[in-house]
Amino acid sequence: MIKDSQIDGMFTHINQQGRAKMVDVSEKKKTVREAIACGSIYMKKSTLEKIDKGEIIKGDVLSVAQVGGIMGAKKTADIIPMCHQIMMTGCDITFQLDYEKSKVDIIVTTKTIGETGIEMEALTAVSIAALTIYDMCKALDKSMVISDIRLLRKIGGKSGEINNF
Amino acid sequence: MIKDSQIDGMFTHINQQGRAKMVDVSEKKKTVREAIACGSIYMKKSTLEKIDKGEIIKGDVLSVAQVGGIMGAKKTADIIPMCHQIMMTGCDITFQLDYEKSKVDIIVTTKTIGETGIEMEALTAVSIAALTIYDMCKALDKSMVISDIRLLRKIGGKSGEINNF
């Protein structure tokens, strides 16, 4: 098994035959790693209002999205083909209703102690939470769009801290 | 179990206690249903070029995304909390490299014969394919953004044909 730890500026997931591999991380150091990712789902103002009222009175759409997102984060290695299995030590999701731009913002923090970064788990949680909101509102609103899913911050590992704020 | 088929303009996933439920579709008719969804992943031009060359010579990043997206579509009911289990009868993914806007477009078609629509499967496949591309290129590019995930077309079912082109 060829070590990939020094490869830089090359695709790290492609083996010598040009096909995908799951890169060897067994010589990487275990460190505390944290990632923050975000994304948004744009919708009609009336849909946003209904989620908002629902949250106050009955609290549901975002609660389900919260659970869906966290459970989705735990499935990351199962759904992203070349992702390593990671034991996430923490995961938290925050939602912000933005009436001006008529969207819900989703912010996810994930944490682990391991050999590889935890950003795919954060990005997956954002995506699944957004898809869950979509699913729960789709009878009302056929025009929703999920956008701006990206990494905000990554701490730990060889590359140190990355900030995309 | 209260029938939900006539509810319109209300959240269809919330039960009488204000908590989520999986809506009853057992009185809906089985029809052929099809959905087309799309989305894009924005990246550095140099990343796009490397995917492109890879595709021509050895075809890898997009091949893995293709498989990840199709397998992800089959997991939709497992990852989206209130989604019904659906036996997808077909799923196809097309990628388009857009050098001008420095992005990869992902277009997914899904098909089923069933009581409920197949759009969540198409949207999930787009999301998982985009996350797979992200995962495979993230060593090269820390600034990728996944955006514009939306339903393009939906055929079949009570609401007939929906077009968001």
Place this chain on the structure above:
Amino acid sequence: MIKDSQIDGMFTHINQQGRAKMVDVSEKKKTVREAIACGSIYMKKSTLEKIDKGEIIKGDVLSVAQVGGIMGAKKTADIIPMCHQIMMTGCDITFQLDYEKSKVDIIVTTKTIGETGIEMEALTAVSIAALTIYDMCKALDKSMVISDIRLLRKIGGKSGEINNF
């Protein structure tokens, strides 16, 4: 493959070598089937009060249990070895706080159109919802007990309606 549809009063899951099999249901008729199951989780009064206040103000423990139970029902064939795969057409969960007996009651209704009953899905949903409540309260209360998980009613199929009320 030996047909099992007439076997009555015998274990239907054991093959001729005495080992388990997944019984052949391909000659059974597709009918609308419904099941209602229930169960309870006993806890300290103080724990019950905290769930109750949580539900009123922010609604969380039972919301998570609701989602966990519904997603668990969808996984029934994946976790119960000899269960057939079933496409559940509806699933609903209701909770009742019982201060007198210091417990939460969980009632689940499941529905399908298929060749086999849907009671295992209802019982699995009750079990997973109870385990979820246990998990979310276990830091507070080490003495919880999950009990009385049973089938209340089953409609559809050869055996007609069964009532355990």
Place this chain on the structure above:
Amino acid sequence: MIKDSQIDGMFTHINQQGRAKMVDVSEKKKTVREAIACGSIYMKKSTLEKIDKGEIIKGDVLSVAQVGGIMGAKKTADIIPMCHQIMMTGCDITFQLDYEKSKVDIIVTTKTIGETGIEMEALTAVSIAALTIYDMCKALDKSMVISDIRLLRKIGGKSGEINNF
């Protein structure tokens, strides 16, 4: 990410917005942890006898429940929404037939080396084993009840040894 390790007497799974989170355990110490849980499935005496004879001659119902329970324990983090992923280092299940009370007792021992306790895995294994017995006997007996699922003992971690014998 707010550290939860000192929180005591409060729900540890609820974030600041009042929605669920997966608590951060990354500062907890890795120790050997063990849990013992139990539960029972009550049934007709004739059903118990058939399981018993089956066990002697061909050994099936409890063998399937044994496998179902162990595989279920490995799925705990996948089915209980806020559970951390744990690498179980051992899992054993014992069954006892109790003719006097007409029930099967299920006792599960689980073990791990990790930051969080392993009791949810033990309780999940008991539940899935009981559901498997239910599934395999349900053609014979419509009156089975699963009860008394609880933690017997927990060793390791900050709270030391807990005994509910």
Place this chain on the structure above:
Amino acid sequence: MIKDSQIDGMFTHINQQGRAKMVDVSEKKKTVREAIACGSIYMKKSTLEKIDKGEIIKGDVLSVAQVGGIMGAKKTADIIPMCHQIMMTGCDITFQLDYEKSKVDIIVTTKTIGETGIEMEALTAVSIAALTIYDMCKALDKSMVISDIRLLRKIGGKSGEINNF
């Protein structure tokens, strides 16, 4: 979505860009379909004898393989990338100990009512049952070989009956 039903003598899983797709079967007819597959695991005679004695007294290695194989069959669409989701209506596994050739033969029958064949489920069950035997005996025998996994018979569907006996 291009219809694939007439394509013959070509790869049915490759889309127009040359990448994999899940072929459209929505115009295929639902018929009763059955498949029989087999395979063998070769081992030391002493290993075979230990399985055999175990089987007579307490029935374990093959019981676990039986459950593993059946549960594996239900996961086929989850693990084989381009497989359609199929609701298997029946699955049975038979083992034969062959002392002369020092191997265990595994024979699996699967059944469904659906648009596509059920042979991948049968072949997957054989493979998972063989891997389970391997796993349970590997402490004793480092020289086991899994071989001769193949389709014996396929009934139903456009191609009629196929016999490889």
Place this chain on the structure above:
Amino acid sequence: MIKDSQIDGMFTHINQQGRAKMVDVSEKKKTVREAIACGSIYMKKSTLEKIDKGEIIKGDVLSVAQVGGIMGAKKTADIIPMCHQIMMTGCDITFQLDYEKSKVDIIVTTKTIGETGIEMEALTAVSIAALTIYDMCKALDKSMVISDIRLLRKIGGKSGEINNF
């Protein structure tokens, strides 16, 4: 929980009641472990040629098998009943087309840092990759046979290095 670490020459997965258990590995040492497994799928020469041409021009069958095999390796503990959960740190698959014997050889290397060996992951990846090739070519070739799945090499752990070359 009875420690199994010294048991040698006995089945390590059977508990005192004669039923399966997941053996306790919590006293085993964490070491770097690697395994290499292989296997072959025999097919018609014309099928082999089509895979080969496909690989050169568009590269598909083996790319899908590569992804299927790697994802399958990550699911090993989910599909092999008594397997421990392992966090694989690397996985690579190589294919060799053998025109003389009309077969595709599959070689898989897996790596981990853990208490138990990683050979089941390598053998599972070989099996799933072979089944994937079978699935993608089965419209063309009804006579394929999967054979010779075995462990080539195992490094690390108490038993040191094992070579079956």
